[in-house]
Amino acid sequence: xxxxxxxxxxxxxxxxxxxxxxxxxxxxxxxxxxxxxxxxxxxxxxxxxxxxxxxxxxxxxxxxxxxxxxxxxxxxxxxxxxxxxxxxxxxxxxxxxxxxxxxxxxxxxxxxxxxxxxxxxxxxxxxxxxxxxxxxxxxxxxxxxxxxxxxxxxxxxxxxxxxxxxxxxxxxxxxxxxxxxxxxxxxxxxxxxxxxxxxxxxxxxxxxxxxxxxxxxxxxxxxxxxxxxxxxxxxxxxxxxxxxxxxxxxxxxxxxxxxxxxxxxxxxxxxxxxxxxxxxxxxxxxxxxxxxxxxxxxxxxxxxxxxxxxxxxxxxxxxxxxxxxxxxxxxxxxxxxxxxxxxxxxxxxxxxxxxxxxxxxxxxxxxxxxxxxxxxxxxxxxxxxxxxxxxxxxxxxxxxxxxxxxxxxxxxxxxxxxxxxxxxxxxxxxxxxxxxxxxxxxxxxxxxxxxxx
Numbered sequence: 001x002x003x004x005x006x007x008x009x010x011x012x013x014x015x016x017x018x019x020x021x022x023x024x025x026x027x028x029x030x031x032x033x034x035x036x037x038x039x040x041x042x043x044x045x046x047x048x049x050x051x052x053x054x055x056x057x058x059x060x061x062x063x064x065x066x067x068x069x070x071x072x073x074x075x076x077x078x079x080x081x082x083x084x085x086x087x088x089x090x091x092x093x094x095x096x097x098x099x100x101x102x103x104x105x106x107x108x109x110x111x112x113x114x115x116x117x118x119x120x121x122x123x124x125x126x127x128x129x130x131x132x133x134x135x136x137x138x139x140x141x142x143x144x145x146x147x148x149x150x151x152x153x154x155x156x157x158x159x160x161x162x163x164x165x166x167x168x169x170x171x172x173x174x175x176x177x178x179x180x181x182x183x184x185x186x187x188x189x190x191x192x193x194x195x196x197x198x199x200x201x202x203x204x205x206x207x208x209x210x211x212x213x214x215x216x217x218x219x220x221x222x223x224x225x226x227x228x229x230x231x232x233x234x235x236x237x238x239x240x241x242x243x244x245x246x247x248x249x250x251x252x253x254x255x256x257x258x259x260x261x262x263x264x265x266x267x268x269x270x271x272x273x274x275x276x277x278x279x280x281x282x283x284x285x286x287x288x289x290x291x292x293x294x295x296x297x298x299x300x301x302x303x304x305x306x307x308x309x310x311x312x313x314x315x316x317x318x319x320x321x322x323x324x325x326x327x328x329x330x331x332x333x334x335x336x337x338x339x340x341x342x343x344x345x346x347x348x349x350x351x352x353x354x355x356x357x358x359x360x361x362x363x364x365x366x367x368x369x370x371x372x373x374x375x376x377x378x379x380x381x382x383x384x385x386x387x388x389x390x391x392x393x394x395x396x397x398x399x400x401x402x403x404x405x406x407x408x409x410x411x412x413x414x415x416x417x418x419x420x421x422x423x424x425x426x427x428x429x430x431x432x433x434x435x436x437x438x439x440x441x442x443x444x445x446x447x448x449x450x451x452x453x
Contacts, residue, residue, distance in 0.1 A: 024103040026096040030089050036065050036081040037090040043103050045076040047309075050291075051282045052102045053078060055219065058275040060095065061085060067274065067293035085271070117193055119186050125154055125170040126180045127215060128189070131224045132197040134165035136365045136387035140356035141196045142167070147353045149189055150174040156352075156371040157217050159225065161333045162232070166224040168217045174349055218272075222279040222330065231322075231329035248331045250324045254313050260289065260305040261313040263323065267331055269300035277302060280330035284323065285309050336368045338385035339393045340413040345406070347378040355380075355405060362401050363387050 024043030032038050041053055050069060057064060057080060066081035084090055118129035130142065139158060146153060146169070156169040173180050180186060248267035255262050265277065274293055281288060281304065290305040307313055314320050343355060352371065359366060365387035371380045386393050402410045 024100050026099045028090075028095055030091070033081060035087075035089075036083050039080045039082055039095060039099070041076065041078045041080075041099060041103075043076050045071045045074050047287070048282060049076045049103060050078070050288050051278050053080075053099055054275050054278050055216065056098050056102045057082060057095075058218075058272050060098065062090060062095075063087075063271060064274050064293065065295050067291065069288060069291035069293075071287075072289050117190050117197065119190055124179060125172050126186070128169040128171060128193070129167070129215075129220065129224060130169065130193060130197060131164065131166040131228045133199075134160045134163055135199065136363075137360040138165060138196070138199075139167075139366045139369065140353070140360045142169075142193065143352040143356055145192050145196055146171060146189075147350045149185075149192065151180065151189065152177065152349060153352055153371060154373045156369065157221065158366065158369040159221050159333050160367050161225060161329060162230045164225060164228050164230040166221050166228065166230075168215065168220055218275070219279060222276065222333070223283060225329070225333055226280065226283045226326065230333070231325045248328055250327045252314065252320045252323050255305070258305070259311075259313060260307060261323075263302075263304040263306060263327070265300075265302040265304075265327060265331075267300055269295045269298055270335070272334060273300055273331065274302070276330045276334055277304075277327060280326050281306060284326060286323075336383040338367050338383040339398060341382045341384060341398075341401075342411050342413050343378065343380040343382065343405070343409060344411075345378055345409045347373055347376055351378055352380070355382075355410075358401055358404050359384060360387075362397055362404075364393065364397065364401065 024041065026042075027040045029038040029040065039057070043049065049071065054064070061084070062082040063085060064080055064082055068079045070077050082090060117131075119126060143153065150173065151171040152174045154170050154172055156167060158165065158167040160166075171180065172178060180189070248265060250266075251264045253262050254260070263281075267273070278288070285308065286306040287309055288304050288306055292301075292303045294301045314323065345351070356366065359382070363386065364384040366382055367385050368383040369381065371378075373379070384393060386397075398412055402412070
């Protein structure tokens with residue numbers, strides 16, 4: 001065993017001893033604040049403690065209104081002011097137990113990121129990870145391949161940002177609803193999905209790998225997007241005036257006398273914002289020593305005092321700019337562009353393939369998707385944009401899609417889209433046909449459909 005491995009083992013054993021002597025203490029206080037529940041966390045510090053606690057609070061669907069964080073001197077002391085999504089105090093009794101359980105176990109979240117397609121077997125499903133260049137019709141092609149390969153999609157989450165796409169898809173075998181474990185079949189699935197990701201133009205950004213173990217979907221999506229460099233401003237399209245007005249403000253400065261780098265962030269508040277920014281700082285190998293999080297009305301203010309894992313602050317202008325760009329990307333990845341469409345129907349084989357094909361044929365591009373299965377019901381959310389331009393999706397297009405899928409099955413949860421003259425609408429449908437013909441030709445060449453006419 002090499003010296004690094006030996007040192008890592010000693011550090012792990014020491015951390016276990018410290019946690020046994022000083023187990024984490026979590027208290028839930030509903031008396032000190034009139035508007036929020038205070039969750040106080042007091043434990044021995046280890047790398048990733050802050051992310052683990054924030055992840056638990058996020059998974060419990062709690063809204064973090066304020067937070068005061070300190071982890072200097074090897075000790076972790078945090079106070080979170082939280083409410084439920086309706087702004088009420090929280091009275092559920094499993095918060096303390098969930099946080100203590102998270103801090104009491106050594107989570108290995110730093111998995112290999114050098115992949116664009118990964119498949120892992122789990123207890124109830126097989127997990128497929130996809131990342132690469134986004135394009136109109138890509139999600140439709142992915143679901144078509146999986147359907148043809150007798151795979152049933154039980155859940156999925158898709159993010160797009162800055163021309164990149166990342167997705168975590170959970171599948172089972174169509175015949176017996178069990179996870180797919182046959183190595184040859186997994187290899188075939190990966191290879192065909194790899195062809196889809198590469199398409200006929202993008203030859204650089206797809207790869208394959210197999211890993212075993214569970215995954216936290218949103219945590220993994222952040223890792224995949226970061227590894228795929230979605231923060232790279234060389235790929236950024238021209239911003240509209242609306243985008244510039246809503247752009248987050250991030251400043252990074254060194255506090256020389258204290259030896260910290262101070263990161264200040266100001267942007268529109270939304271659920272899971274703290275989780276997204278802490279994920280990114282963790283992925284970039286920074287340690288948060290102190291932080292203050294405050295939300296006032298629609299605006300959020302976050303201040304972090306950070307250092308590298310080696311104890312040094314940021315040392316160059318290039319690194320400072322990279323932190324700014326990465327945090328901007330972390331904030332925008334989850335910000336959904338387009339019209340929100342909610343689909344609820346009896347689940348069936350090929351449902352996602354049919355729905356995303358109809359989107360594609362009508363010139364719509366999926367910017368984000370959340371796919372879930374509850375019993376026999378499919379409950380899916382799609383955010384769609386106009387694939388041909390940055391203009392808003394037109395109401396005629398949405399209604400045409402709803403009529404084809406089913407007016408009671410697909411509902412619009414956004415009334416901001418506008419109408420357009422008939423001649424513009426006709427042109428948009430022609431463009432959708434163009435996307436369809438290109439995609440069908442590509443799938444035909446893979447042998448996944450019998451005709452591309």
